[in-house]
Amino acid sequence: MSAAMGGYVALTAGSAWAKTELTFWSWRQEDKAFYQDIIKKFEAKEPEISVKFETYAPENYQTILSTALAAGRGPDVIQVRAYGNLETIATPGYLLALDQQNAPELANFPAPALAAETLRADGKVYAVPFAMQAQLVVYNKKIFKDAGLNPPKTWDELLAVAQALKAKNISPFGNGTATAWQNETIVGGLLSSMLGKQFEEDIVTGKANFTDPRFVNALAKLKDISQYFSPNFTGVDYPSSQQLFVAGRAAMFAGGSYEVANFKNQNPMLDLGVFPAPVLKAGDQAIIATYYDGGYAVNAKSEKKDAALKFVRFLATPEYGTAFTNTLKNLSPIKGIKIEDAITQDVAKLAENSMSYLMLVRFRYQEPSGSVLLQSNIQKMLAGQQTPEQAAAEINKGIATYYKPFQK
Numbered sequence: 001m002s003a004a005m006g007g008y009v010a011l012t013a014g015s016a017w018a019k020t021e022l023t024f025w026s027w028r029q030e031d032k033a034f035y036q037d038i039i040k041k042f043e044a045k046e047p048e049i050s051v052k053f054e055t056y057a058p059e060n061y062q063t064i065l066s067t068a069l070a071a072g073r074g075p076d077v078i079q080v081r082a083y084g085n086l087e088t089i090a091t092p093g094y095l096l097a098l099d100q101q102n103a104p105e106l107a108n109f110p111a112p113a114l115a116a117e118t119l120r121a122d123g124k125v126y127a128v129p130f131a132m133q134a135q136l137v138v139y140n141k142k143i144f145k146d147a148g149l150n151p152p153k154t155w156d157e158l159l160a161v162a163q164a165l166k167a168k169n170i171s172p173f174g175n176g177t178a179t180a181w182q183n184e185t186i187v188g189g190l191l192s193s194m195l196g197k198q199f200e201e202d203i204v205t206g207k208a209n210f211t212d213p214r215f216v217n218a219l220a221k222l223k224d225i226s227q228y229f230s231p232n233f234t235g236v237d238y239p240s241s242q243q244l245f246v247a248g249r250a251a252m253f254a255g256g257s258y259e260v261a262n263f264k265n266q267n268p269m270l271d272l273g274v275f276p277a278p279v280l281k282a283g284d285q286a287i288i289a290t291y292y293d294g295g296y297a298v299n300a301k302s303e304k305k306d307a308a309l310k311f312v313r314f315l316a317t318p319e320y321g322t323a324f325t326n327t328l329k330n331l332s333p334i335k336g337i338k339i340e341d342a343i344t345q346d347v348a349k350l351a352e353n354s355m356s357y358l359m360l361v362r363f364r365y366q367e368p369s370g371s372v373l374l375q376s377n378i379q380k381m382l383a384g385q386q387t388p389e390q391a392a393a394e395i396n397k398g399i400a401t402y403y404k405p406f407q408k
Contacts (some may be wrong), residue, residue, distance in 0.1 A: 027057070062081070076302040076307070096305060116292035128295050129295045136255075153275075186222070200358060220388040257347045
């Protein structure tokens with residue numbers, strides 16, 4: 001085999017080939033054991049390639065990655081985020097474009113998953129998607145059973161469940177609002193059914209904006225239910241809210257499907273279930289908010305592109321997607337995966353009726369991002385510093401600075 005053909009170099013005549021070592025960067029520190037196991041499986045299939053997995057703190061990852069790529073360095077394989085965050089590193093040309101020729105496994109993904117990893121400017125895909133996440137409500141089945149309660153389907157039922165739990169000195173929700181981004185997950189987890197697909201369509205087409213009564217009224221409902229969040233919730237950060245739920249001191253947690261594995265890892269005794277955001281009135285369609293979490297990309301400056309592509313293509317197979325889903329309890333978007341976990345099966349079923357996790361999917365491409373606007377104004381509203389009308393107006397005002405449909 002020549003260097004030109006495979007990029008592998010013979011040390012001496014008759015000796016073993018030198019391995020091509022790939023570097024693979026990620027922010028998913030909590031998934032390190034899984035990736036190390038997956039790498040072993042890949043290396044068994046491709047013995048001429050080794051992969052070194054490195055993780056960085058999520059809050060610093062994008063900066064560290066962008067700095068390395070701008071200097072012409074960085075890893076061979078990159079775990080990238082989606083939507084607007086993808087564009088910040090795809091636009092300067094740091095990533096290798098993927099297509100049916102160099103990555104035929106792209107055919108294993110639904111169009112919305114590929115769209116999340118597509119640069120809008122050129123329409124090219126730059127990463128193999130890795131997860132679909134859903135915003136919903138996780139609940140403690142034992143607490144509900146002991147209290148004689150069922151998962152609520154309507155908003156009035158949710159209020160009744162919360163009141164019943166509080167009467168038993170159980171915190172209905174573990175959620176706090178001190179960590180800004182949690183305010184966005186709470187909106188997705190609790191208000192999606194109330195907002196609905198038609199609202200999203202009206203926002204995207206410019207028929208409505210965020211001062212729409214549907215949005216304002218949903219925020220008012222969120223303000224009402226916040227009295228059942230964790231005690232002194234405005235000062236409770238994300239880790240503290242998780243611990244309240246993990247310890248069995250809260251019955252529900254409005255957030256992402258990704259929380260389930262995390263909760264179970266911390267307390268394997270938990271018996272958990274999930275339900276979608278309650279509908280406003282019986283008969284309405286319950287929906288959840290979904291988004292694609294990121295993907296695996298090849299560094300355009302890598303000198304080991306062939307090997308890097310082999311690894312990325314492996315990360316796009318049903319074999320990988322099945323292992324990812326069943327080990328991490330995160331839903332892989334790869335077609336043909338086999339889901340073993342009951343809760344993940346429930347999430348997959350709920351995802352059949354979904355809207356976008358709106359601000360991330362639609363309004364995180366420009367500044368001020370819809371996510372930052374939503375997070376900060378919901379935080380203020382739930383702290384009693386704004387009315388729902390004022391919060392909605394501020395969110396709309398920020399997005400209108402660049403979103404032409406809102407400038408009419």
